[in-house]
Amino acid sequence: MSISSVIKSLQDIMRKDAGVDGDAQRLGQLSWLLFLKIFDAQEEALELEQDNYQYPIPLRYLWRTWAANAEGITGDALLEFVNDDLFPALKNLTAPIDKNPRGFVVRQAFSDAYNYMKNGTLLRQVINKLNEIDFTSASERHLFGDIYEQILKDLQSAGNAGEFYTPRAVTRFMVDRVDPKLGESIMDPACGTGGFLACAFDHVKSNYVKSVADHQTLQQQIHGVEKKQLPHLLATTNMLLHGIEVPVQIRHDNTLNKPLSSWDEQLDVIVTNPPFGGTEEDGIEKNFPAEMQTRETADLFLQLIIEVLAKNGRAAVVLPDGTLFGEGVKTKIKKLLTEECNLHTIVRLPNGVFNPYTGIKTNLLFFTKGQPTKEIWFYEHPYPAGVKNYSKTKPMKFDEFQAEIDWWGNEADGFASRVENEQAWKVSIDEVIARNFNLDIKNPHQAETVSHDPDELLAQYAQQQEAIQTLRHQLRDILGAALSGKGAN
Numbered sequence: 001m002s003i004s005s006v007i008k009s010l011q012d013i014m015r016k017d018a019g020v021d022g023d024a025q026r027l028g029q030l031s032w033l034l035f036l037k038i039f040d041a042q043e044e045a046l047e048l049e050q051d052n053y054q055y056p057i058p059l060r061y062l063w064r065t066w067a068a069n070a071e072g073i074t075g076d077a078l079l080e081f082v083n084d085d086l087f088p089a090l091k092n093l094t095a096p097i098d099k100n101p102r103g104f105v106v107r108q109a110f111s112d113a114y115n116y117m118k119n120g121t122l123l124r125q126v127i128n129k130l131n132e133i134d135f136t137s138a139s140e141r142h143l144f145g146d147i148y149e150q151i152l153k154d155l156q157s158a159g160n161a162g163e164f165y166t167p168r169a170v171t172r173f174m175v176d177r178v179d180p181k182l183g184e185s186i187m188d189p190a191c192g193t194g195g196f197l198a199c200a201f202d203h204v205k206s207n208y209v210k211s212v213a214d215h216q217t218l219q220q221q222i223h224g225v226e227k228k229q230l231p232h233l234l235a236t237t238n239m240l241l242h243g244i245e246v247p248v249q250i251r252h253d254n255t256l257n258k259p260l261s262s263w264d265e266q267l268d269v270i271v272t273n274p275p276f277g278g279t280e281e282d283g284i285e286k287n288f289p290a291e292m293q294t295r296e297t298a299d300l301f302l303q304l305i306i307e308v309l310a311k312n313g314r315a316a317v318v319l320p321d322g323t324l325f326g327e328g329v330k331t332k333i334k335k336l337l338t339e340e341c342n343l344h345t346i347v348r349l350p351n352g353v354f355n356p357y358t359g360i361k362t363n364l365l366f367f368t369k370g371q372p373t374k375e376i377w378f379y380e381h382p383y384p385a386g387v388k389n390y391s392k393t394k395p396m397k398f399d400e401f402q403a404e405i406d407w408w409g410n411e412a413d414g415f416a417s418r419v420e421n422e423q424a425w426k427v428s429i430d431e432v433i434a435r436n437f438n439l440d441i442k443n444p445h446q447a448e449t450v451s452h453d454p455d456e457l458l459a460q461y462a463q464q465q466e467a468i469q470t471l472r473h474q475l476r477d478i479l480g481a482a483l484s485g486k487g488a489n
Contacts, residue, residue, distance in 0.1 A: 006129070013125050019118030028230050030126075032113045035237045036063045037130055039106065042240055056102035057093060061086055067127045074124035082115050082123070101246040108252055109236050112229035166195055166273045166318060167353060169398040174271050174316035174364060175199045177408065182208035183217055184268035187308075189255040190301060191224030194235030196271040197250075201242050215243075223249040223267070256280060256300050259287045266310035273318035274301035276360070279473070292336075294329040296473055302333055306340050309369040315341075321361045325440035328474035334437040338373040338429060344415065346439065347404060348380045352390040368411065377418060377426045379404055380443045422446065 010030060014020045020029060040063035047053045059065055066072065066081060073081060090110040095103030117123045180186045180200050188196045204218050222244060226232040232252040239247035276298040285293040285300070292303055298319060305315055323330060324346075337343055347364040354362065367373075383389070384400050407424060409417040420426065422445050432439065 006133075010126055010129055013122055013129070014117065017117045017119045017122045020116045024230070025116045028114065028233075029116050031230060031233045031237065032110065032115075033126065033130060035109055035233055035240075036067070037133075038237055038240050040064055041134075042245065046245065056095065056100050057090065057106055061089055068131060070128045070131060072124075075120040077120065078124055079118070079120035087113070087115060097248055101248045104248055105236060105246060105250075108248075109233050111252060113233060165192060167395050168195070168199075169396045169400065170273075170318070170349075170353065170364070171195050171199045171271075172398050173401040173404070174318075174366075175203050176405070177366060178269055178271060178314045178316045180204055180221075180269040180271075182214055182221075184221060185223060185265075185310075186221050186269045186271070187223040187225075187265075187267045188272045189225050189270065189304060189308075190272055190274045191226045191235050191250065192231045192273075194224060194238035194250065196273070197222050197224050197235070198238050198242050200269070200271060201239075201244065219244050219246070220249075222247070225251045225253050225255040227252075227254045254284075255304060256284050256287060256297075260289070260304060260307055263304070263308050265308045266313070267308050268310055268313050270305050270309060270313070270315040270317070272301070272305070272316075274298050276318075276320045276322070292329060292332055294473060294477060296329075296470075298323060299330060299333055302337065306337055306369070309341070311370040313369045315365075315367050315369075317365045317367075319363055319365055321363065321440060322470045323439075324363060325438050326470045326474075327436070327438075329477060330470070330474075331437045334439060337367065338432065338437070341367040341369045341373065342371045343367040343373045343376055344411065345377045345379065345408075348378060348443075350381060350383055350390075353396055355390050355392065373429050373432075375426050375428050376432065376439070377415065377424060378441060378443070379407070379424045380446075382423060420445070 011023075011026050014026045014029060020026055043055065043062060044064075055062065066086070072078075087110065090106055091113075093103050093107040095101075095107050097104040115123075117126070175196065180203060182204055186197065186200045186204075188194075191197055201218065201222055204221065205215070209215050209218055222239065224235060226235055229252065232250070236247050236250050239250055274297060276296075279295040280297055280300060282295075285295050288294075288300060288303060294300065302317065302319070302323070305317060309315060323334075343365060345364075345366040347366075349362050349364065351359065351361055354360070381400070381404065384397075387394070390396050403423070407418060407421075409415040418424070418426075423443070425444055427441055435441075
C-alpha cells in the first residue's frame with residue numbers, strides 16, 4: 001500500500017467521526033498519535049542502550065501499554081482513558097527541563113494538543129492502522145518519513161496566514177550554501193514543521209559527525225521556535241525522527257514576543273522562511289525600536305535575525321519581492337542589513353516555486369554579520385529546459401541549483417571566482433544607496449519580455465496585490481505615527 005493510500009485510509013476513518021471537522025483537525029488528530037508512537041519507539045531503543053533506564057512519563061501512558069494491542073481497549077473505555085486520563089496527565093506532567101528533559105518535551109508537545117475524535121471504536125481503527133508500521137526498524141522509520149512528508153503536503157493545502165512550507169529543494173540548497181558545521185548553533189526562528197532544522201541536522205551529520213561524542217554535540221546545536229501548536233508538534237516529531245533524543249530546543253512560542261533588546265543569544269547559523277504576507281497581532285511591534293516598528297511579520301523577523309546573529313554568523317532567508325522593493329520601514333531595515341552584514345548574494349527565484357499555495361515571487365538572501373556590504377551579487381534562477389512553471393505534482397528539484405553551486409565560489413576570498421553571466425550580475429553598495437535600498441534589480445543581461453501565460457499573469461497580480469498591501473501598511477504606520485505625535489502635543 002502506498003504512503004498516500006495509508007494516509008487516505010486513516011483520514012477516511014476519521015471522516016466518519018462526527019468530532020473531526022476538516023483537514024486541519026484530521027491532521028492535528030493524526031499528529032499527536034504519531035508523536036506518541038515514534039516517542040515510544042525511541043524509548044525502546046534508549047532502554048536497550050542504557051542500564052536502569054528511567055521512563056520520562058509513567059509506563060501506563062506509553063504507546064505500548066494502551067495502544068499497541070490491536071485487541072486492547074476500544075469504544076467508550078478508550079475515549080474515557082484518552083480524554084480523562086492520558087491528556088490531563090501529559091499536559092500536567094511534572095517534568096523539569098533539567099531533570100526530565102524528555103518528559104518536558106512531551107508536556108510541551110501536548111500543551112495545546114486535542115483529541116477531536118468522539119467515537120472510540122473509530123479511534124481504535126486509526127490506532128490499529130498506525131500499528132501496521134514498525135517504527136523501530138530502519139526501513140519502517142524511512143516509511144514514517146514518507147508519511148510525514150505526505151502530512152506536510154496535506155498541511156500545505158490548508159496553508160494560510162502567510163504560511164507556505166518551503167519546498168525541500170530550496171531548503172536543501174540554502175542549508176548547503178551556509179554550510180553549518182559541528183559545534184555551531186543553528187536556529188530557525190519560525191521553524192514551522194522543522195524542515196530547515198532537519199535538513200541542517202542531516203547536513204552536519206553527513207559531513208562532520210565522526211563519533212558518538214560528535215553526535216551528542218550535534219543534538220545540542222539545533223534550535224527552533226514555532227508559534228502554532230500543530231506545526232510545533234510536527235517539528236518536535238520530526239526531530240525525534242531524525243534522532244534527536246531530547247528536542248527541548250524546539251520551543252512552542254512566538255519568537256517576536258519579547259523586546260528585541262532583551263535577546264542575548266549569539267547564533268552561528270540561521271536558516272528560515274519567515275511568514276510573509278501576514279501581520280502580527282497588535283502590540284508585538286512595540287518590542288522593536290520606535291523607528292523600525294511595523295506589523296508585517298517578515299520585516300520583524302529580518303530585524304530579529306540581524307540582531308541575534310553572532311559576529312561572522314551566517315544566514316539564509318526566504319523573502320518576498322515586496323521586501324526588496326518596499327519603502328518606509330522596509331528601507332530602514334535594508335539599510336541596517338547592509339550596514340551590519342555583508343549581504344553578498346540574492347538568488348531570485350522564478351514564479352511558481354511555492355505553487356499552488358502562493359504566486360508571490362520569492363528570493364533567497366544570503367548574508368554574514370560583522371562587515372558592511374560592498375557589493376551584492378544577484379543570480380536569477382531560470383526554469384529548467386522544457387519547464388514553464390512549477391506545480392504541486394512537478395515541484396522544483398535540487399539538481400536545478402547545480403549551476404548556482406558551480407558558480408558560487410568562496411566567501412573567504414570575497415567570492416573572487418565569481419563572474420557575471422546571463423544569470424548573474426553584481427551591484428555596488430553605492431548604486432543600492434542611490435536607489436534608496438530598492439533591491440528589486442532586474443537582470444541587465446536579459447531583455448524584458450511580455451508574457452501572456454496565465455500562471456505568470458496571476459503571479460504578477462499577486463505581486464501587485466502584495467505591493468498594494470505594503471503601501472497600505474506604510475500609510476497606516478505613517479498615520480499612526482502622526483496621530484500619536486499629535487496626541488503627545
